Amino acid sequence: xxxxxxxxxxxxxxxxxxxxxxxxxxxxxxxxxxxxxxxxxxxxxxxxxxxxxxxxxxxxxxxx
Amino acid sequence: xxxxxxxxxxxxxxxxxxxxxxxxxxxxxxxxxxxxxxxxxxxxxxxxxxxxxxxxxxxxxxxxxxxxxxxxxxxxxxxxxxxxxxxxxxxxxxxxxxxxxxxxxxxxxxxxxxxxxxxxxxxxxxxxxxxxxxxxxxxxxxxxxxxxxxxxxxxxxxxxxxxxxxxxxxxxxxxxxxxxxxxxxxxxxxxxxxxxxxxxxxxxxxxxxxxxxxxxxxxxxxxxxxxxxxxxxxxxxxxxxxxxxxxxxxxxxxxxxxxxxxxxxxxxxxxxxxxxxxxxxxxxxxxxxxxxxxxxxxxxxxxxxxxxxxxxxxxxxxxxxxxxxxxxxxxxxxxxxxxxxxxxxxxxxxxxxxxxxxxxxxxxxxxxxxxxxxxxxxxxxxxxxxxxxxxxxxxxx
Ligand SMILES: Cc1cc2nc3c(=O)[nH]c(=O)nc-3n(C[C@H](O)[C@H](O)[C@H](O)COP(=O)(O)OP(=O)(O)OC[C@H]3O[C@@H](n4cnc5c(N)ncnc54)[C@H](O)[C@@H]3O)c2cc1C
Ligand code: SF4
Numbered sequence: 001x002x003x004x005x006x007x008x009x010x011x012x013x014x015x016x017x018x019x020x021x022x023x024x025x026x027x028x029x030x031x032x033x034x035x036x037x038x039x040x041x042x043x044x045x046x047x048x049x050x051x052x053x054x055x056x057x058x059x060x061x062x063x064x
Numbered sequence: 065x066x067x068x069x070x071x072x073x074x075x076x077x078x079x080x081x082x083x084x085x086x087x088x089x090x091x092x093x094x095x096x097x098x099x100x101x102x103x104x105x106x107x108x109x110x111x112x113x114x115x116x117x118x119x120x121x122x123x124x125x126x127x128x129x130x131x132x133x134x135x136x137x138x139x140x141x142x143x144x145x146x147x148x149x150x151x152x153x154x155x156x157x158x159x160x161x162x163x164x165x166x167x168x169x170x171x172x173x174x175x176x177x178x179x180x181x182x183x184x185x186x187x188x189x190x191x192x193x194x195x196x197x198x199x200x201x202x203x204x205x206x207x208x209x210x211x212x213x214x215x216x217x218x219x220x221x222x223x224x225x226x227x228x229x230x231x232x233x234x235x236x237x238x239x240x241x242x243x244x245x246x247x248x249x250x251x252x253x254x255x256x257x258x259x260x261x262x263x264x265x266x267x268x269x270x271x272x273x274x275x276x277x278x279x280x281x282x283x284x285x286x287x288x289x290x291x292x293x294x295x296x297x298x299x300x301x302x303x304x305x306x307x308x309x310x311x312x313x314x315x316x317x318x319x320x321x322x323x324x325x326x327x328x329x330x331x332x333x334x335x336x337x338x339x340x341x342x343x344x345x346x347x348x349x350x351x352x353x354x355x356x357x358x359x360x361x362x363x364x365x366x367x368x369x370x371x372x373x374x375x376x377x378x379x380x381x382x383x384x385x386x387x388x389x390x391x392x393x394x395x396x397x398x399x400x401x402x403x404x405x406x407x408x409x410x411x412x413x414x415x416x417x418x419x420x421x422x423x424x425x426x427x428x429x430x431x432x433x434x435x436x437x438x439x440x441x442x443x444x445x446x447x448x449x450x451x452x453x454x455x456x457x458x459x460x461x
Contacts, residue, residue, distance in 0.1 A: 011107070011377055012377065012384060012386070012429070013348060013375060013377060013386075014429050014432075014433070015348060015375070017429070026428075026429040028428045028429075029384075029428075030384070030386075030428070030429050048086065052079055052082055052083065052086075052351060052355055053079075053348065053351050053352060053355070054351075055075075055105075055107065055347040055348045055351065056105070056107075057105060057125045057126070
């Protein structure tokens with residue numbers, strides 16, 4: 001599974017960071033940063049939560 | 065649970081549908097929406113779309129493949145017109161009846177109107193495209209209501225070269241929501257740019273050539289945007305037996321009746337974190353509550369009270385405003401970080417003896433996170449703000 005982040009949609013809500021700290025961070029303007037494109041299985045639930053909750057639909061989880 | 069129906073095909077309804085599938089619902093999943101489009105996002109309507117930066121396609125929340133993967137019984141362009149709890153059915157405008165074992169109500173809100181003819185509202189993609197096409201340089205736009213929606217639209221119209229008048233009945237815009245200091249700061253942002261913000265004026269009517277004020281004055285305009293709040297879409301629930309009172313009234317689990325939940329802008333639920341019932345018109349709440357409602361419907365024995373810290377953002381001119389918690393009806397505001405005049409600050413809000421809200425402009429996420437945490441854990445005001453003041457003093461010495 002691979003995480004995709006469309007940063008120019010991001011509205012800096014920080015919801016992804018709350019859902020998956022090891023996978024997402026935010027820069028000083030609040031825009032999300034992808035720390036780990038291919039997170040380990042134990043982080044996937046958090047990433048799924050982030051995908052669902054991101055108010056900007058900026059995150060996708062794709063099968064490879 | 066074999067048949068689940070979700071009414072309202074937008075942020076909350078989509079989040080509910082996705083969660084239902086993700087968490088194992090493999091029966092029928094009907095998603096009913098009265099708009100012609102697949103679920104799309106509203107916040108960009110008053111921002112990127114109105115500004116002409118994004119085309120409508122960009123607002124779609126999911127790709128056709130994502131939607132297909134949900135295996136939905138998707139009923140678009142048809143409104144739900146009735147609900148019968150006794151036999152578990154939803155009636156649709158095309159005359160059909162859909163039976164359910166579980167129901168999620170996510171029908172959102174619609175804009176309030178003003179007396180008179182004409183004027184724009186801004187809720188749907190159609191609304192936004194219609195307004196965008198009219199906001200050409202030099203056009204005179206009157207915006208009625210300087211809430212977040214009206215202020216965002218005014219800022220975008222100004223940037224597009226329109227002559228903008230913003231009319232607000234309160235003495236300071238948004239003061240009841242964010243406090244006087246922050247309200248005045250937002251006021252200055254408009255005035256500095258030459259947006260004619262006029263407070264303390266009441267619009268009584270939209271006319272062919274503008275709006276009429278309570279004192280009889282006519283304010284001329286080429287276009288009028290009415291942004292005076294919204295009403296929950298609950299008419300279709302009349303006579304259903306659900307309790308409706310400024311939204312679908314729910315318990316702390318977002319349940320409105322047995323196997324019936326509500327989520328998003330339409331839901332008024334009891335939020336135990338703040339010890340009160342609330343209805344939140346925020347994008348993140350729609351998704352979070354849609355997810356919670358879906359989980360509770362599928363797993364009634366594992367329900368947890370829905371107790372989020374609400375989150376809201378707004379873009380106005382060069383400012384990104386972020387707000388956490390429940391600010392309305394606060395007793396006190398304190399600037400706890402940064403500087404108000406530099407438009408880089410965090411304001412904390414007290415209700416009773418607790419920190420109940422925080423609003424930030426131009427601050428890095430780290431500066432805000434601790435305040436979100438303080439709200440989530442119900443931190444005592446003096447404990448939270450006292451420490452902050454002490455630290456500020458240390459920095460001075
Ligand atoms: C212009 C604009 C800008 C915004 N900006 C921000 C922002 O910056 N930050 C933020 O946090 N929030 C913002 N919001 C609020 C955010 O968009 C809403 O909180 C969110 O859309 C709520 O989602 P929902 O699914 O609950 O309701 P809605 O999005 O209102 O969806 C409800 C859906 O149900 C449909 N429906 C209604 N009645 C029926 C019926 N009887 N049968 C079938 N379907 C029905 C409606 O047509 C609609 O498609 C903004 C909203 C607008 C309009
Ligand atoms: S949740 Fe979405 S909008 Fe919020 S910071 Fe993460 S990517 Fe950006």
